[in-house]
Amino acid sequence: MAQSVMYPPQSNSPGTELALEITSTSTTITVIDGTALPAAPNTVTLGTDDTAETIVYGSKDGNTLSDIVRGFDSTVAKGWSVGTKIARYLNAQDISALQHNINDLNDQLSDISPTSIGAETPEGAQDKANNAKTAAMEYTDEKVGVKSTGASNLLPNSTGLLGLEYWTGVTSGVVAAEIYKDERPAIFKFTNTTVAAGMANFVSVAPGGQYTVSADFYTLGQTGTLGLLVYAGTDTSNLLGSFIADVNSDWHRKSKTYTIPAGVDTITIRLTSGVGTGSGRLVSRIMCNVGAVESAWNDISSFRHAQLKVSSAEVYGLRVLTDKLQFQKSDNTWVDVGGGGGGGKVPTTASRMYYVSPTGNDANDGLSEATPWKTIARATEFFESLIINHPTSLAIKAGTYNEGVLLRNISGSSSITITGRFSSDIANPKIINIIQSYSTCRIAFSNLDLTTASTAIQIYGGFTTDLNGVVCTTASSSYGLLAFYGAHVTMTGCTISNKQQALSAQQLSQIFSNGNTGTGNAIGLQSATGSTISKNGTQPTGTTAEIQTSGGIIR
16 A cells, blocks of 8 residues: 555644635635645645535645645535635544554554564563663653753752642641742741651662762751751651751751662652741752762752842742742742733733834843833733733834734733834834734734735734724735724724725624725725624725625624
């Protein structure tokens, strides 16, 4: 059997939409965003229900698919309207080709006799298994930042996973990741005054090997012992040894070397603190490294406590609690990160204005015209990391930018305003386009010239988007403004010219068009699939002034 063609898949199946209507015999298709589809040749699916059509395209040039085979994979070729979803989904032919090719390989393998490839001895098979095990361990160690011949930190990353969840509390009186002291965050603080306390973790080791365990301690102004116990196995019945911190001392490192007994492949490292007084005995870093000499703290241990730079003024500590992440302010108070479903985003603490300039630097703080960022992407990625609970603004200095504004899933209770021009500018900055999708706070754009020859403004879902003084006159066979999937857009004083559709509302979207202009468009206003365009004052004109289809309303 010959191998069947298998077309490359695409992670998460990002999609786009048809920019132009097609018939059942069309062999060229124009989409809104060709970058959302894989390189040719490949398959894509039109539609999302049981009437969908799968096609094969042999060529892709920008937003145009050509050399198309219609009705692929036993689907039916038919006409599709503007705005139809198109994406690289998994289809039946993908599975059929995979099954066929597996069967073909099985048939080929069945024709190969063991003698043709050389007989395998039990000893040879065991050597291969041992080598595979060693290679797998080395690969895993590399991926989690641990080398078997180097240092493995137990805090905060002994398991290769960030956080402290793999340390088990033995008794009460221990607080994890609590204190930010002398710019050296403590991972554990022991506050026990009436009963001994401890924390424990397990570490995989090689039987018969030598390992050195070390830790950083702080006991200044404290009473009570603080140290580490090391046990063979996962219980506390076989103590290998222990060491304790110096009394009444600033940060210092202590260590001890242990020889692992035969047959033991796991040790238990237990932090312990005797009854004492003071504000708390602290432990900052713990390491277990191969050999009889302690290794230098590596990058993970040196950066043992994540730090965030939030604005240009303050640096906070970060801690992981059972159900949330918090950062520490300079006054030692703690604030939830991404509280209320923020997905790890940092909430804003005050209104701020940021700046971008062609002569800026993305390493700047972006907080003044004198210290602007260089790229718009630097600003938008920063905004996407925040919960916008205070008015936040971005000023883009006049000039030409080889990028657009892309904002995705902005959350918060306040607003973002993105405006062209610094205080001394007369002309608008020239950017490529505007894309805004599924944000839950109000976002406004003003005084921007868009240069794209494709869709100039794309707004998908979310809260209200305001457009003021935005200009796009570059000739295009696509949209000026496309509002999609329940978008709400208010547009005032904008100019949209030379487009296939100047303003288009689709899939239950709403546009309020107030005093906008534009000429040379094929269609001025288009409302489809239950959407509404409300007009006031002048509107962009077109060869066809208005089109209402599939329940769309223009009023």
